[in-house]
Amino acid sequence: MRFSFTLSAGLLAFASFVSASNVIDLDPDNFEKFVGGDRPALVEFYAPWCGHCKSLAPTFEQLGDAFPTDKVVIAKTDADGVGRDLGNKYGVKGFPTLKWFPAGSLEPVDYSSGRDLESLANFVTTQSGVKSKIKPPPPPVATQLDAANFDDIALDDNKNVLVAFTAPWCGHCKNLKPTYEKVAKAFLSEPDCVVAQMDADEAQNKPVAAKYDVRSFPTIKFFPKGSKEPIAYSTGRSEQQFIDFLNEHCGTHRSIGGLLSETAGKVLTLDTLASNFFTASLPERPDVLAKAREYIGTLTGGDKKTNASAEYYVKAMERVLEKGEGWLAKEQARIAGLLASPSLAPTKLDELKIKANILTSFAATKAEEAYEAAEGLYNDAVDAAKQVPQQAKDGIDQFADAVQDKAKKVKEEL
Known part of the structure; x- marks a missing residue:
């Protein structure tokens, strides 16, 4: 009984503690x-x-x-x-x-x-005047706009800017915030593509919201580079849908999480030349390299990233000529190892990802040819296997015919 009383008292104390x-x-x-x-x-x-x-x-x-x-x-x-x-x-x-x-x-x-x-x-x-025990939230990743800086950022001729006009009391805005912050983070390495947010219900900001016909929250508009007139954003509000929209309108190649996609840094003409280079015979490769250098010479006025990508195609060709095809596999493995490092700066990650993408252009055609050759051998083997039973059947039929002929001749002789 004493044990039961003690246990009951303990449970009551625990319940009081939990419900406090x-x-x-x-x-x-x-x-x-x-x-x-x-x-x-x-x-x-x-x-x-x-x-x-x-x-x-x-x-x-x-x-x-x-x-x-x-x-x-x-x-x-x-x-x-x-x-x-x-x-x-x-x-x-x-x-x-x-x-x-x-x-x-x-x-x-x-x-x-x-x-x-x-x-x-x-x-x-x-x-x-009493401070709470609540830890302050981290500063927002999205660029914060107000009436004072709106024109300088959203209407900058050198930037593409996505603006979410929100209100602090709006439930849909609160639901959007975590996704929008992820999108803003994914584009931090794209200085020409800005993800921004504005409290459009703040008194000083209401005239700006009215100017752009903001009537409900959240309202999202895209301000293209070189234009003062925004485009209404009416696509879905998932992270992937925002990223797809910005990639299309900003000319970027971001994926969820902020890493570059598989198409980043690729140049179609140089992709073709890279494939041709890798499948060409050793004496023909210098000619392909010369064509790549010639093409790069025609690139004028391109941005630094595009020019750097183009130069890497040539550098890769030079390394293969100098060190052999084994260099390609070693370089791909080295870059893959570096990309897995959690401590790399975003700019270095971008650089390595572009190099990794470019190197796939060299091996793509070679791998495709090897696959087609292997597929051909497989099909030949299957056809040969199918023919074995038929060949055996043909042999048996020939043997049976020969026996019948012999029996017929013996009968005639008798």
Whole structure:
């Protein structure tokens, strides 16, 4: 019995520990014990049946844990039950209603900002001067626009800019944010392709939003390089769909995660020459190299990345002539090993990925020819195997015919 009592007491203590909350439950009897005293208070007037109240509940619990209870009161009252009189007294007409009571006052200030933890905590800190225990979120990756810098960035003739016009209270904007941040991160190494965001509900930014006919949130528009007129973004909102759109309109080759795709750095004419080089006989290869050099000489006004890619085709041909075909396999293995390193700078990753892509052009035709040759041998073997039973059958038929002929002759002689 003693063991049972001790176990039961332990379970009760554990249950009390688990259910402990820093959000104070208020009713008319204890209201002024916690509100209007030496601590400011944020009070939620809720109803147990209210769906929005149920959605807010876990966030409000986190808010209660975020502030020291000896400095700030985070409280709630069932304004459709025990706190009905309190709700009537303070003019509560819908649920949930949040009101801020400054220290020493029973005259509240209405709370009308967002219901996410960050917005609630910022409000409490601003009103009370008390810092929360919440770790600040990392700075946004997307370029932040406002009325002061919008034209300098979004209308820059040398940049393509994707702008998401958002509002802090907008649920769809909050859902979009993690994906949009990933897209912004994927294009950090593309200085000409900017992924930006603007709080279009901020008072100073509203005229900019109105100028571009922003009527709902989020509204996403693409400002092409050299144009003052944006293109409405109406594609899907997955990470891949954003990336595909930007690759098409910015001329980039990014993939999810920010790495370059398999097409990055490839030059069609040089791809053909690389294939021809690798399949050519040794005496013919210098001629192909000369054609590649000649082609590079025609590239004028190209960007640095394109020119560097073109030069690498020639460099690879020179290395194969100098060191033999074994250099290609060794170089591919070396680059693959470096690409697997987690410590490489983004610019170095891009450089290596482009080289890896270019080197596949040399082996592509060779591999294709080897595959076709192997496929031909396989088909010949299959045909030969199919012919074996037929050949055996033909031999048996020939033997049977010979026996019949011999029997016929013996019969005639008799």
